[in-house]
Amino acid sequence: MQPPTGPGLTRRALLTAVGGAGLLAVAGCNPFSTAGKTLTVTEEAPQPTAPMLGLIYKTRLHVQRLVTAVRTDKRDATVLLMLLNDRKAHLRALQDEYDRSIGQATGSTSPLPTTGVTMPSDPDEIIATIRGDAGDAQVMFTDAMSTASRYRAELYASIAACVATHRAVLA
Amino acid sequence: MTTPTPPGSGSAEVSTGGSAPASAPTTPGTPTATVPSSNASAGPVGQDAVDALQAAMAAEHAALWAYGLVAAYAPDAANTVSDMLTSHQNIRDVTANLLVQAGATPVGPAPAYTTPEPVTDPRSAMALALVIEGDCAAAWRSVIGHTDDSTLRGTALSALTDSAMRMVTWRKLAKDKVVTAPFPGAPDRD
Numbered sequence: 001m002q003p004p005t006g007p008g009l010t011r012r013a014l015l016t017a018v019g020g021a022g023l024l025a026v027a028g029c030n031p032f033s034t035a036g037k038t039l040t041v042t043e044e045a046p047q048p049t050a051p052m053l054g055l056i057y058k059t060r061l062h063v064q065r066l067v068t069a070v071r072t073d074k075r076d077a078t079v080l081l082m083l084l085n086d087r088k089a090h091l092r093a094l095q096d097e098y099d100r101s102i103g104q105a106t107g108s109t110s111p112l113p114t115t116g117v118t119m120p121s122d123p124d125e126i127i128a129t130i131r132g133d134a135g136d137a138q139v140m141f142t143d144a145m146s147t148a149s150r151y152r153a154e155l156y157a158s159i160a161a162c163v164a165t166h167r168a169v170l171a
Numbered sequence: 172m173t174t175p176t177p178p179g180s181g182s183a184e185v186s187t188g189g190s191a192p193a194s195a196p197t198t199p200g201t202p203t204a205t206v207p208s209s210n211a212s213a214g215p216v217g218q219d220a221v222d223a224l225q226a227a228m229a230a231e232h233a234a235l236w237a238y239g240l241v242a243a244y245a246p247d248a249a250n251t252v253s254d255m256l257t258s259h260q261n262i263r264d265v266t267a268n269l270l271v272q273a274g275a276t277p278v279g280p281a282p283a284y285t286t287p288e289p290v291t292d293p294r295s296a297m298a299l300a301l302v303i304e305g306d307c308a309a310a311w312r313s314v315i316g317h318t319d320d321s322t323l324r325g326t327a328l329s330a331l332t333d334s335a336m337r338m339v340t341w342r343k344l345a346k347d348k349v350v351t352a353p354f355p356g357a358p359d360r361d
Contacts, residue, residue, distance in 0.1 A: 082349055089353035145328060146321040154316040157328045158354040161308070161335040165351045168336055 052098050052152075055144060059091045061117070062133045068119045073126045080130065083166050090159050097155060127170055134166040216273040220318035223310070224270055225278050227330070230310040231263040232280035234303045240286070241303075244296035248344060255300075255337055259307075262330050269323070297345045301338060305356075308334035312356030331356050 066084040070077050099105065119126055141160035145153045216224075235256065242252040267277040290296050311334065314327040335355035342350040 082351060086351055086353040093354070142325075142328060145315065146324055150316045150319070153324060154312050154357070155354075157312055157315045157324070157331055158357050160328060161332040161355045162351065162353055164332045165335050165339045165355070168339060169351060 050098075051144060052094065052101070055140060055156075056091070056094045056098060058137065058140060059087060059094060062137060063087050063091055064117045065119060065133060066130060068117050069126050069130055072119050072121065073123045075123045076127060079169060080126075083130065083134075083169070086162055086166070090162070093155060093159075097152065131167055131170040134163045134170065137163040138167065216269070216320060216323060217318060220314065220320065220323060221270065221273050221275050223314040223317035224266060224273070225275065227307070227310040227314055227327075228263065228266045228270065228278050230307045231259055231266060232278070233284055234259045234307055235263065236280065236284050237286070237299055237303045240290050241296045241300045244290050245293040245300075247293065248297075251340060251344070252300075255340075258333055258337070262333070265326065269326070294345070297341050300341045301345075304334045304338045304341065308338070308356035309358055310356075 063084065066080060066087055070080045070084055073080060119129060138160050141156045141163070145156040145160060148156055238252055238256050238259065242249060242256075245252065270277040286299055287302060288295060288298065290299050308331050311327045311331040315324050315331070318324060318327075332355075335352070338352065338355065339350050
């Protein structure tokens with residue numbers, strides 16, 4: 001038998017048409033539809049936290065831990081109290097600088113609500129925790145120093161150097 | 172720290188401690204330098220940073236001189252002094268390189284220096300060591316406040332931290348009750 005010849009639909013044309021329609025369907029396109037309206041809704045992003053506030057919050061947490069550590073670890077209370085006094089001075093300086101930057105009188109920032117912090121009961125674990133805090137603070141203030149204004153860079157650098165000495169004292 | 176004596180005039184005076192050779196900015200955003208710069212095309216570092224680096228260089232020279240005096244009167248701390256001398260020599264060389272790269276000629280050491288208090292025994296020698304380190308810390312803190320270059324700030328912070336560590340060592344040797352300071356290098360807070 002002879003295969004059909006002539007202008008009829010060839011197998012290749014049929015496959016091309018079916019394949020093209022399939023691709024359009026997969027892509028979600030309907031060539032017969034009218035253009036729909038696209039409604040874009042943008043939610044307002046939350047206000048970014050000022051980088052300095054992060055440093056203040058972290059310092060406050062470290063102060064709270066040191067307060068608890070001084071109360072818990074009688075063996076190392078003298079050393080821990082010395083570090084606590086340094087960190088309290090850091091917190092005051094940071095809060096004063098933040099108040100100044102937002103145009104408030106220094107010392108007017110209301111203290112944030114404090115949450116209870118827990119510390120291990122073993123003195124060695126307490127020292128390890130406080131040493132870890134000092135390491136975290138050193139990294140944070142070193143990073144912050146590299147991009148801060150000149151005045152703040154000096155403040156952050158002194159704090160970074162101080163907490164480095166804390167790590168050495170606790171080693 | 173010791174204050175350098177102008178050439179031909181005998182000796183320079185070591186500072187009473189706590190004051191930065193180049194004044195640190197006392198008002199936010201308005202850093203000022205008081206140490207005149209040497210010849211310099213400051214390049215990317217900036218003239219104010221060069222001035223602060225020159226002050227740090229002068230502080231390191233004074234420290235190297237003063238540690239010789241400390242070593243003479245605190246023989247029990249000979250190893251400590253040796254380590255600290257090496258550290259100061261290293262940072263002096265780093266500072267000189269930074270200045271040369273900035274197109275400036277590093278300041279040289281003074282012929283001699285005068286100390287704030289006479290050094291007559293181990294106790295006064297340790298006190299001088301603390302003054303030396305306080306001055307170096309102040310100088311390096313001032314470098315940080317006179318540049319926006321993060322690499323230079325990193326170098327200065329390293330030197331500031333080293334000085335703070337050495338101050339802790341000296342306070343421990345002097346059997347001080349409080350061996351840390353909240354703001355190393357800050358004249359009004361240290």
